[in-house]
Amino acid sequence: MTPPNRTHAANRGSAWPLLVLVVLVLLLAGYGAVRWRDTLPVRSILVTGTRIVDPHEVITLSGVRGGDRLYAVNLGEVKRRVALHPFFDEVIVRRQIPGTLTIDVVERRPCALISAGELYAVDRSGVLLPLRNNEAVRASGTPHATPMEFFDLPVLSGIRVSQPIEFGRKVGDPNLGDLLKIVELLQAENQPLFHRISELSIAPEGGIVLFTADESVPIRLGRGGIPRKVVELEAFWEKVVAREGLWNLEYIDLQYEDQVVVKAVANGTASRDSINAPGA
Numbered sequence: 001m002t003p004p005n006r007t008h009a010a011n012r013g014s015a016w017p018l019l020v021l022v023v024l025v026l027l028l029a030g031y032g033a034v035r036w037r038d039t040l041p042v043r044s045i046l047v048t049g050t051r052i053v054d055p056h057e058v059i060t061l062s063g064v065r066g067g068d069r070l071y072a073v074n075l076g077e078v079k080r081r082v083a084l085h086p087f088f089d090e091v092i093v094r095r096q097i098p099g100t101l102t103i104d105v106v107e108r109r110p111c112a113l114i115s116a117g118e119l120y121a122v123d124r125s126g127v128l129l130p131l132r133n134n135e136a137v138r139a140s141g142t143p144h145a146t147p148m149e150f151f152d153l154p155v156l157s158g159i160r161v162s163q164p165i166e167f168g169r170k171v172g173d174p175n176l177g178d179l180l181k182i183v184e185l186l187q188a189e190n191q192p193l194f195h196r197i198s199e200l201s202i203a204p205e206g207g208i209v210l211f212t213a214d215e216s217v218p219i220r221l222g223r224g225g226i227p228r229k230v231v232e233l234e235a236f237w238e239k240v241v242a243r244e245g246l247w248n249l250e251y252i253d254l255q256y257e258d259q260v261v262v263k264a265v266a267n268g269t270a271s272r273d274s275i276n277a278p279g280a
Contacts, residue, residue, distance in 0.1 A: 040099055041069060041099055042064060042067065042070050042073065042099055042100075043099030044100050045059050045100070046096075046101070046102045046103070047059065047102075047105070048104045048105070049105040049106055050105060051107060052107055052110075058082055058085070058103055061085060062078045063081055064101055075093045075095070079092070082105065084168075086108075086127070086129055086130060088107060088108070090105065091103065091104070092105075108125075109123055110123055110129055110153060111124045111153065112153050112155070112156050112179070113153050113154070113155045114128070114159050115157040116159060116160070121150055121153070122176070124180060124184060126171050126180060127168060127170050128161070128166065128169060129168075130167045154194075154197055155198065155199045156179045158175065159171065159176050159179070160173045160175075161173070178208065179208065182210075185226065185230055189230065190230075196213050197210050198213040199211040207222045212246055214245075214246050215249070217250070218252070219251070219252045219253075219254065220251060220252070222254070233260075248264050248265050249264055250263040250264065250265050
């Protein structure tokens with residue numbers, strides 16, 4: 001019989017104290033790292049993604065101050081506070097060692113103004129956004145954006161906005177969605193024409209009417225077939241308006257299939273002409 005290997009047994013026995021020591025060192029190092037981490041102060045707050053809203057406004061909303069303990073900051077609560085700003089569609093809050101709190105925001109982009117007693121901004125999904133000079137903003141202290149961003153936006157009229165005003169919520173009038181689709185279509189297909197339209201309106205009878213920036217000539221679209229009517233308007237603008245201007249037009253009517261009807265004012269009297277649409 002082979003005698004037991006006492007050397008191997010002794011080696012195994014002597015390894016246990018070393019293993020325990022390593023574990024203790026690791027535990028102490030981890031505890032020390034956690035204690036060190038928990039004492040880290042907030043040295044800076046970094047705000048990313050803002051173009052309209054002032055980053056200092058975001059920092060104020062966060063409620064976090066320099067010197068606060070970085071890992072004592074409740075990220076969920078900071079996100080909730082910042083997300084109250086009506087211009088923010090998404091908010092992400094992160095910690096960055098050794099001392100930075102990062103707040104990433106995605107802003108809602110205004111695409112039009114709504115005329116409802118006074119002017120408000122609205123994004124492409126119909127969310128109501130505040131302007132600096134809104135009475136509701138002045139009364140409540142609601143965060144706002146600079147009006148410089150909105151000078152070139154078309155005005156939407158004939159839209160019902162529920163009272164009291166609630167910024168950051170969608171406007172309930174379904175007509176708004178119809179007007180926003182036209183805004184999006186014009187922006188995507190013909191930027192020059194888009195900038196020549198100052199107002200989109202819901203007429204009393206329910207039809208859609210555009211108004212030109214120059215001369216404020218009404219363009220009657222009615223309802224239905226909007227993409228086709230926009231193409232006809234583009235062709236009419238290029239062939240007629242670009243050459244003759246708008247000064248002698250009382251209105252442009254696109255409600256008739258395959259033709260553009262115009263009412264022209266000549267020598268103080270009105271005349272009505274029908275112009276075949278392209279491809280008619």
